[in-house]
Amino acid sequence: MARRKPAELVNGSAETAAERGAPTSFLEVRDLKIHFPTDDGLVKSVDGLSFSLERGRTLGIVGESGSGKSVTSLGLLGLHNRRNANVSGEIWLDGAELVGASPGQVRRLRGRKMAMIFQDPLSAMHPFYTVGNQIVEAYRVHNDVSKQVARKHAIDMLGRVGIPKPDKRVDDYPHQFSGGMRQRAMIAMALSCDPELLIADEPTTALDVTVQAQILDLIRDLQQEFNSAIIMITHDLGVVAELSDDILVMYAGRCAEYASVQDAFHRPLHPYTWGLLGSMPRLDRERTERLMPIKGTPPSLINVPEGCAFNPRCAYCDLTGGKSTTERPELLEVEPGHKAACHLPLDKRREIWDSEIRPKL
Ligand SMILES: Nc1ncnc2c1ncn2[C@@H]1O[C@H](COP(=O)(O)OP(=O)(O)OP(=O)(O)O)[C@@H](O)[C@H]1O
Ligand code: SF4
Ligand SMILES: [Mg+2]
Numbered sequence: 001m002a003r004r005k006p007a008e009l010v011n012g013s014a015e016t017a018a019e020r021g022a023p024t025s026f027l028e029v030r031d032l033k034i035h036f037p038t039d040d041g042l043v044k045s046v047d048g049l050s051f052s053l054e055r056g057r058t059l060g061i062v063g064e065s066g067s068g069k070s071v072t073s074l075g076l077l078g079l080h081n082r083r084n085a086n087v088s089g090e091i092w093l094d095g096a097e098l099v100g101a102s103p104g105q106v107r108r109l110r111g112r113k114m115a116m117i118f119q120d121p122l123s124a125m126h127p128f129y130t131v132g133n134q135i136v137e138a139y140r141v142h143n144d145v146s147k148q149v150a151r152k153h154a155i156d157m158l159g160r161v162g163i164p165k166p167d168k169r170v171d172d173y174p175h176q177f178s179g180g181m182r183q184r185a186m187i188a189m190a191l192s193c194d195p196e197l198l199i200a201d202e203p204t205t206a207l208d209v210t211v212q213a214q215i216l217d218l219i220r221d222l223q224q225e226f227n228s229a230i231i232m233i234t235h236d237l238g239v240v241a242e243l244s245d246d247i248l249v250m251y252a253g254r255c256a257e258y259a260s261v262q263d264a265f266h267r268p269l270h271p272y273t274w275g276l277l278g279s280m281p282r283l284d285r286e287r288t289e290r291l292m293p294i295k296g297t298p299p300s301l302i303n304v305p306e307g308c309a310f311n312p313r314c315a316y317c318d319l320t321g322g323k324s325t326t327e328r329p330e331l332l333e334v335e336p337g338h339k340a341a342c343h344l345p346l347d348k349r350r351e352i353w354d355s356e357i358r359p360k361l
Contacts, residue, residue, distance in 0.1 A: 022092060022095050022097075023052065023092050025052035025053065025054055025092075026053060026054050026055045026093070026094055026196070026197075026229050027052060027053040027054075027076075027091075027092065027093055027094075027197060027229055028051075028052040028053075028090075028091075028092040029049060029050055029051050029052070029076070029089070029090070029091050029092075030050050030089055030090040030091075030092070031048050031049070031050055031088075031089040031090070032046055032048070032049045032050070032072070032075060032087075032088075032089035032090075032091065032099075033046055033047055033048055033049075033086070033087070033088045033089055034046040034068075034071050034072070034075045034080060034085055034086070034087050035047075035085070035086040036084060036085055036086075037084070037086065038302075040302055041302040041303070042302065043301045043302055044253050044301050044302075044304065045068045045071040045253050045301055046068045046071050046072050046075060046253050047068075047252075047253040047254050047304075048089075048253075048254060049068075049072060049089075049248075049250075049253075049254065049255055050255070050331075051246075051248055051255070051258060053197075053229045053231065053246075054229060055196065055227050055228070055229050056223065056227040056228070056229065057229055057230075057245045057246070058223065058229075058230040058231075058232055058243050058244045058245050058246075059229075059230070059231050059232070059244060059245070059246045059247070059248060060232045060233075060234065060239070060240035060243065060244035060246070060247045060248070060261070061073075061231060061232070061233045061234075061247075061248045061250060062233075062234060062235065062237060062240055062247060062248070062249055062250070062276060063249060063250030063251055063256075063276075064235075064251075064276075064294075064298050065235075065298070066298050066301070067250040067251055067252060067253065067298060068250055068252075068253040068301070069201070069233045069250055070119070070201055070233070071253075072233075072250075073116060073199045073201050073231065073233055075087060075091070076091060076098075076114070076197075076199060076231070077106075077110055077114060077116055077199065078098060078101075078103065078106030078107070078109075078110070082103075087099055093109065093113065093114065093197065094113065094196065096109075108142075111138055111141060111142050111193045111195070112142040112193055112195070113195060113196050113197060114195050114196065114197035114198070114199065115189075115190035115191065115193065115195035115197075115198055115199070116190060116198075116199045116200070116201065117183075117186055117187055117190050117198070117199070117200040117201065117203045118186065118201055119201050119202040119203075119205060121174070121179075121182040121183050121185070121186040122174060122182065124186055124189075125174040125182070125185070125186065125189075126174075127173065127174055127175060128173075129173070130170070130171050130172060130173055131158070131169070131170065131172055131173070131174060131177065131185045132151060132154045132155070132158075132170030132171055132172075134189060135150075135153075135154035135157060135158070135170075135185075135188060135189050135192050136150040136151055136153075136154050138189050138192055138193065139153055139154065139192045139193060142193050143193070151170070153192065154170055154188075154192065155167050155170050157188040157189075157191065157192050158170055158184075158185065158188050160188065160191075160222075161184040161185070161187050161188045161191075161218055162184055162214065162218065163181060163184055163185065163188070169181075179207060179211075180207050180208075180211035180214075180215070183203065183204070183207060183211075183215060184215065184218070187203070187215070187218065187219070187222075191222055191226075194226055195228060196226075196228055196229060197228065197229045197230075197231070198219075198223075198228050198229070198230045198231070199230075199231045199233070200219065200230065200231070200232050200233065201233045202233055202234055202235070203215060203219070203232075203234075204216065204234075204236075204239065205234075205235070205236075212239075216239065216242065216243055219232075219243070220243060230243075232244055237265075237276065237277065240261060241261060241265060244261050245260065245261060246258070246259065246260055246261065247259060247260075247261050247264040249264070249270065249272060249273050249276065251272050251298070251309060251310055252298060252299055252301060252304050252309035252310075253301055253304075254309065254331075254341070255331050255339070255341065256270045256272045256273065256310065256340065256341055256342075257269065257270040257272070257273045257338075257339065257340045257341070258331065258338075258339040258340075259337065259338040259339065259340075260337060260338070263335070263337070263338045265277070267338075267350070267353065268353065269334050269335075269338065269340040269342070269346070269349050269350070269353070270340040270341065270342050270349075271310065271314050271315065271316050271342065271344070271349075271352075272294075272310050272314075273340075274352075274353065274357045275292075275294035275313075276294070277357075277361055278292035278294075278357070278360065278361060279292055279293045279294050292360070294313055295313055296312055296313040299312070305325075306325060306326060307323065307324050307325040307326045307327055307328060307329075308324045308325075308327075308328065308329050308341070308342070308343065309328075311324045311325050316344055316348075316352065319344060319348065320343040320344055323343040324343055327343065329341040329342050329343050334346055
């Protein structure tokens with residue numbers, strides 16, 4: 001399959017890259033905010049997120065349930081209904097800005113330049129159409145080919161993702177596939193248009209460990225072949241360690257720490273990341289080993305605590321002279337390419353990591 005040349009998105013009302021000072025990265029997200037006005041108040045699901053990603057690289061986004069991971073990924077794909085979501089900031093994809101682009105412009109990019117593997121394949125697939133037909137339709141939206149050619153492509157893709165007898169299974173309905181096969185079929189659907197940006201939201205959570213490993217291998221192989229940029233959203237730090245180059249730790253709609261996987265695992269500099277490392281299930285750790293859960297629960301995104309959102313749960317809150325409960329910590333570059341948002345002096349954080357946390361992991 002030939003890689004498509006970078007396509008022009010911006011025509012019409014959206015400003016061009018040159019007018020706004022385009023970033024050089026393939027994907028660059030700047031101060032993204034996604035807020036939902038509700039009867040109970042404003043839900044700040046994503047509240048000032050910035051990151052970038054190059055082709056051929058993988059960014060892992062981790063965080064507890066409700067931290068804003070899925071809202072972020074849907075936002076990147078332009079899938080929030082602007083009638084009930086306030087979206088601001090900038091999303092630059094290959095030189096085109098998407099937040100200010102029209103829904104039609106963003107829709108044209110979905111499937112052609114970017115695609116998503118959803119957490120639950122059943123919710124992403126239509127129950128009344130065969131798996132093959134769904135791949136055919138997705139392919140034909142962006143490729144001017146006959147049904148026969150698209151069907152051949154669908155069979156080819158199903159074979160590529162490891163569906164046995166793809167020429168027969170292409171005519172099955174989603175419910176005739178097992179969970180693992182459905183996930184593979186969704187990956188085939190997402191990859192059928194050779195997307196340059198693939199967002200995988202918990203792509204393996206519902207699957208058993210063996211199938212999980214196969215799916216991750218598959219994603220990695222396809223990335224190598226197509227040089228796609230991947231955003232991998234997961235609860236599982238083992239998946240991040242295996243697959244990602246960089247990691248973004250989300251807490252209450254914001255970034256707590258952003259670093260290379262190497263740095264995030266070997267010298268994390270945010271108390272929340274320490275908590276995640278201690279509490280999250282990992283592929284490289286026996287399931288029977290004792291986990292150390294982070295005390296308390298994530299805050300409501302309507303009433304995020306003053307100061308650092310993590311302060312009610314942080315064991316080091318009292319060491320910042322009151323700042324943790326009054327001032328929101330900025331995300332600062334603490335080492336080259338390593339950012340963290342915490343008021344604790346850097347030396348103190350290094351000391352705590354070395355003497356208290358690392359020995360327990
Ligand atoms: N349409 C909406 N209206 C109001 N609140 C919303 C809406 N969509 C999401 N939220 C809220 O935004 C927050 C973040 O949700 P999101 O689905 O992004 O979490 P997540 O990090 O993906 O969690 P999980 O790990 O459980 O998938 C949640 O509190 C959720 O209730
Ligand atoms: S700013 Fe304070 S509460 Fe937040 S993580 Fe750092 S020490 Fe903990
Ligand atoms: Mg989610």
